[in-house]
Amino acid sequence: MNLARLKNDWEWLAERDALWAILTDASKASGKWDIAEFMATGEAEIEVVLSHLAKIGFSPDFDGTALDFGCGVGRLTQPLARRFHSCIGVDISRQMIEKAEALNQFVNCQYIVADSEPRLPFPDERFSFIYSNIVLQHVPPRFSEQYLREFVRVLAPKGVLVFGVQESFGTPDIASTITWARMVLRIRSRIRDILGSAQADMQMHCLPERTVRQALGVARVVNVQFTNTAAKDFNGELVYPDQAPESGFVSRQYCVVAREHVESAEKPKSAEEIESHNRAAAVSLFAIKKHDATHLHYDLRLEWNGVLKSWAIREGPSYCTHDKREAVQVEDHSREYAGFEGMIPEICPGAGTVMLWDVGTWEPQPGYFDVDAGLRDGLLRITIHGEKIKGNWTLMRKRGLAGTGRKPKWWLIKEPDGFERAPHEPSVVEEAPNSVKTGRTMEEIARDWVRGKGKNKAQMELS
Ligand code: MN
Secondary structure, three states: OOHHHHHHHHHHHHHHHHHHHHOOOHHHOOOOOOHHHHHHHHHHHHHHHHHHHHHOOOOOOOOOEEEEEOOOOOOOHHHHHHHOOEEEEEEOOHHHHHHHHHHOOOOOEEEEEOOOOOOOOOOOOOEEEEEEOOOHHHOOHHHHHHHHHHHHHHEEEEEEEEEEEEEEOOOOOHHHHHHHHHHHHHHHHHHHHHHOOOOOOOOOOOOOHHHHHHHHOOOEEEEEEEEOOOOOOOOOOOOOOOOOOOOOEEEEEEEEEOHHHHHHOOOOOOHHHHHHHHHOOOOEEEEEEEEEOOOEEEEEEEEEOOEEEEEEEOOOOOOOOOOEEEEEEEEEEOHHHOOEOEEEOOOOOOOEEEEEEEEEEEEEOOOOOOHHHHHHHOEEEEEEEEOOOEEEEEEEEOOOOOOOOOOOEEEEEEOOOOOOOOOOOOOHHHHOOOOOOOOOOHHHHHHHHHOOOHHHHOEOOOO
């Protein structure tokens, strides 16, 4: 399977019924899409997406250039051209691009046929906004990964990238494999029913979150939403459901920014903005300190409401989903010491060597956005994006201990999401024992500190 095959499929689909191939509403097959109605779905979709971005505080720069990837006949390119200084639509199918050019109403809009290579014919940092929906689901994952890397490459420093993918919910299992096989068969038979033959496939592929995040590299995911685009009657009316469907495949939309954008993003101000910011699961600091005090332990820090919620974990985190690691909640810490690496003097509480063992960001999982309630009720379900600790984790307070004592005990448990490890696989604390920032061992940190080398650079800057 390669992109040339995909290109052929889409040339064939574009020739037979381009509009239906893009929005596969059964009632619109055989040329029944009204072109004005069809284009209006794009206008509405772009409005939903841009409103959503404004709400979470990541509006793109409209003075820049927008990219519509997988533009088809320009359903989304035209509304982008209306809003941005300029816009470029790219599609793998020449016939789609010819139809798009025929429908083009804007001088600031340009259409380009994509190569059979997963590369974008643009210089680095070209676009202030990149949008792609119901496209990557038709692209084999290894090419989607390359396109995602290309998106990050051509995204301007303050640019915003929004794309939709389909993914199975949780780990691939037999049930979802069967669902997938049925879906492929259903689509193939629909193509045959509607277009009279099935010489081409409308391939359907899933891209798990792990793959997406790895492909995005240094860019930051600021928001992930479920969407209704996997629904078989999706007709361009984009909706963000609160929950994933209970079974089958789900679509998700990722909002991604270049790293610089996150750092310069203004903090939201009103309660409503703060709420949506929280719900948006924007960047909150995650860190784990390795701390050799009375006992060696690991201190989990999660930034929340301006402080670091803190848990001490004797054994450290485990990627094995069967391991429950006791996490003793301790007093909130100040964010300013989050990056500290060095020695805490004898006279202070927690005297001993401190290592920055892991660092990154965290966000609540969809459906668990109310973190204050989670802290109160004793259940947090979070996604961590560290160097060593990644994926979905549950923090659950032990039953019967709510509010008793000064240091409530919780469990830290890995959730199955593709990052988990089997019991016989190496433990992450043994596999990666050293500082995530300096690579030093505990002994080296202590030695440097005593020699005075570590003191000045002990306060690491955290991005
Ligand atoms: Mn500690």
